[in-house]
Amino acid sequence: MTQKNKVDLLIIGAGPGGYVAAIRAAQLGMSVLCVEKRKTLGGTCLNIGCIPSKALLSSSHKYAEVKAQTPFADVGIEIGKLSLNLKQMMAAKEKVVTQLTKGIDFLFEKNKIIRKKGTARFLSAQEVAIEDEATTAEVWQARFILIATGSESTTLPGIKVDEKQIVSSTGALSLTKVPKKMVVVGGGYIGLEMGSVWQRLGSQVTVVEYMDRLVPQMDHELGAALQKALTKQGIHFQLSTKVTGITEKKDTVFVAIESADHKQDTLEADVVLMATGRKPFTEGLELEKIGVARNDKGFIVVNERYETSVSGIFAIGDVIPGPMLAHKAEEEGIAVVETLAGQKGHVNYDALPSVIYTHPEVASVGRSEEELKATEKAYKVGKFPFLANSRAKAVGETTGFVKVLADPLTDQVLGVHIIGADAGTLIGEAALALEFSASAEDIARTCHAHPTLNEALKEAALAVDGHAIHI
Numbered sequence: 001m002t003q004k005n006k007v008d009l010l011i012i013g014a015g016p017g018g019y020v021a022a023i024r025a026a027q028l029g030m031s032v033l034c035v036e037k038r039k040t041l042g043g044t045c046l047n048i049g050c051i052p053s054k055a056l057l058s059s060s061h062k063y064a065e066v067k068a069q070t071p072f073a074d075v076g077i078e079i080g081k082l083s084l085n086l087k088q089m090m091a092a093k094e095k096v097v098t099q100l101t102k103g104i105d106f107l108f109e110k111n112k113i114i115r116k117k118g119t120a121r122f123l124s125a126q127e128v129a130i131e132d133e134a135t136t137a138e139v140w141q142a143r144f145i146l147i148a149t150g151s152e153s154t155t156l157p158g159i160k161v162d163e164k165q166i167v168s169s170t171g172a173l174s175l176t177k178v179p180k181k182m183v184v185v186g187g188g189y190i191g192l193e194m195g196s197v198w199q200r201l202g203s204q205v206t207v208v209e210y211m212d213r214l215v216p217q218m219d220h221e222l223g224a225a226l227q228k229a230l231t232k233q234g235i236h237f238q239l240s241t242k243v244t245g246i247t248e249k250k251d252t253v254f255v256a257i258e259s260a261d262h263k264q265d266t267l268e269a270d271v272v273l274m275a276t277g278r279k280p281f282t283e284g285l286e287l288e289k290i291g292v293a294r295n296d297k298g299f300i301v302v303n304e305r306y307e308t309s310v311s312g313i314f315a316i317g318d319v320i321p322g323p324m325l326a327h328k329a330e331e332e333g334i335a336v337v338e339t340l341a342g343q344k345g346h347v348n349y350d351a352l353p354s355v356i357y358t359h360p361e362v363a364s365v366g367r368s369e370e371e372l373k374a375t376e377k378a379y380k381v382g383k384f385p386f387l388a389n390s391r392a393k394a395v396g397e398t399t400g401f402v403k404v405l406a407d408p409l410t411d412q413v414l415g416v417h418i419i420g421a422d423a424g425t426l427i428g429e430a431a432l433a434l435e436f437s438a439s440a441e442d443i444a445r446t447c448h449a450h451p452t453l454n455e456a457l458k459e460a461a462l463a464v465d466g467h468a469i470h471i
């Protein structure tokens with residue numbers, strides 16, 4: 001029951017963590033208020049992250065395929081003059097964002113969730129002030145408070161993002177013209193996805209990465225294969241290289257770089273994308289006042305129930321340690337409210353997939369070979385290339401492979417790593433296998449429809465014991 005300005009659960013932030021938690025809590029019978037400072041719901045993910053980036057990745061991929069002509073000419077489709085209407089492409093992206101954010105408004109109404117537009121600030125461990133320029137401040141009390149305030153982009157010391165020539169991912173999602181030259185600082189998934197978008201639309205893109213490989217947290221074989229594929233598409237890479245400074249002169253940005261062997265150089269660009277990572281966002285919450293502890297990187301520290309150092313205050317999503325992914329935030333949102341409702345909510349972090357939506361896509365779940373080696377855990381490898389998969393052949397998407405890692409004694413699947421068209425969808429089956437502690441043989445003996453890309457996973461599972469059929 002909602003008493004005056006009092007609810008069971010008050011959620012700060014309506015990203016995938018906060019809004020999903022709000023809906024689940026309402027389903028479980030709690031009175032819920034969700035406060036969001038943005039005009040629209042959905043957080044980083046829907047407004048300036050997952051969704052707009054995937055919309056642009058899709059439309060830029062279509063454009064690049066038509067431009068390359070080869071995939072069409074090869075199958076007898078001849079294409080006339082091609083032109084790019086960037087304004088329309090951006091408008092189409094915005095339309096998707098608007099439809100999806102409005103969809104959450106609908107779900108909030110349906111579940112009778114109180115939605116407050118404004119910035120939340122703690123007054124005490126049970127009390128939050130909600131302030132918005134358009135309305136007078138309100139104070140709300142709650143039995144439980146959930147912090148789901150997400151994250152923000154980082155930059156390098158001394159480099160200021162102006163979202164025009166030096167942009168974060170947010171600026172890179174809304175450029176009004178295609179830069180002739182773009183330098184992407186950071187070879188993680190955001191840099192590679194946004195770099196791909198602009199390369200496909202005509203930019204000459206150079207990615208500068210401090211480490212000696214791309215996406216270093218993923219299985220190394222995937223990073224190497226992805227680099228090869230993106231190089232073939234025209235993206236340049238400067239690995240083992242650090243950016244030492246950025247200066248702007250008129251319309252040109254000069255990026256000073258230094259390689260691991262101390263060679264210095266300067267790259268010129270019209271636009272520089274700073275994709276150096278994200279950091280937790282807790283600004284303005286006044287956590288110090290109520291004693292919510294954060295670690296040295298600014299993440300809110302929580303226990304296994306997602307409770308912070310202050311009883312009754314919980315935190316989930318990008319603002320706590322762990323992979324900064326929308327589905328991780330969602331899972332934690334469900335787990336925390338189910339625990340509050342007396343159920344046994346939990347998240348299996350060993351079965352949390354991660355995907356890079358480049359072309360080919362890259363997807364992983366479970367442990368990488370490097371992680372297994374580091375912990376001296378024995379493993380068997382089964383691999384299968386898409387080149388030998390009939391559907392991949394039929395649709396002209398033969399780049400990449402599936403790799404299954406399994407325990408040599410029990411055959412339990414330890415990790416699955418895929419690079420190839422639709423890897424992000426294919427990884428779902430692998431995540432389910434890990435969730436159910438399946439063996440490689442379980443996957444191998446599951447009947448897979450023919451002809452599908454999923455058959456490559458079955459074949460890789462068969463290959464764990466050397467029984468792949470089509471290779």
Ligand SMILES: Cc1cc2nc3c(=O)[nH]c(=O)nc-3n(C[C@H](O)[C@H](O)[C@H](O)COP(=O)(O)OP(=O)(O)OC[C@H]3O[C@@H](n4cnc5c(N)ncnc54)[C@H](O)[C@@H]3O)c2cc1C
Binds near residue numbers: 036051119
């Ligand atoms: C370009 C880009 C692409 C991405 N692509 C993917 C992808 O493909 N897949 C994937 O899984 N992840 C992706 N991510 C990451 C994903 O967006 C985040 O992991 C996810 O949004 C985190 O969810 P969250 O609920 O923790 O926080 P957020 O989504 O960041 O939401 C937090 C919300 O809290 C609000 N807020 C903050 N402080 C206050 C306050 N004091 N009062 C009121 N409201 C407040 C913010 O306005 C924000 O809306 C991408 C991110 C970016 C930037």
